[in-house]
Amino acid sequence: MLSKMMRSKNHTDILADYYKRLRIPGAEKYSREMKKLYKTVFN
Known part of the structure; x- marks a missing residue:
């Protein structure tokens, strides 16, 4: 499932x-950090 999510735009x-x-406390901050990480990795 995660691999499908990673392939989607x-x-x-x-x-x-x-x-x-x-x-979860800090989950929003974590999600923002993950967005930054994915942008740097996949672009």
């Missing part, structure tokens, strides 16, 4: 939404 948005839904 909006995988960062999917991950961000996933972490926001978890409602």
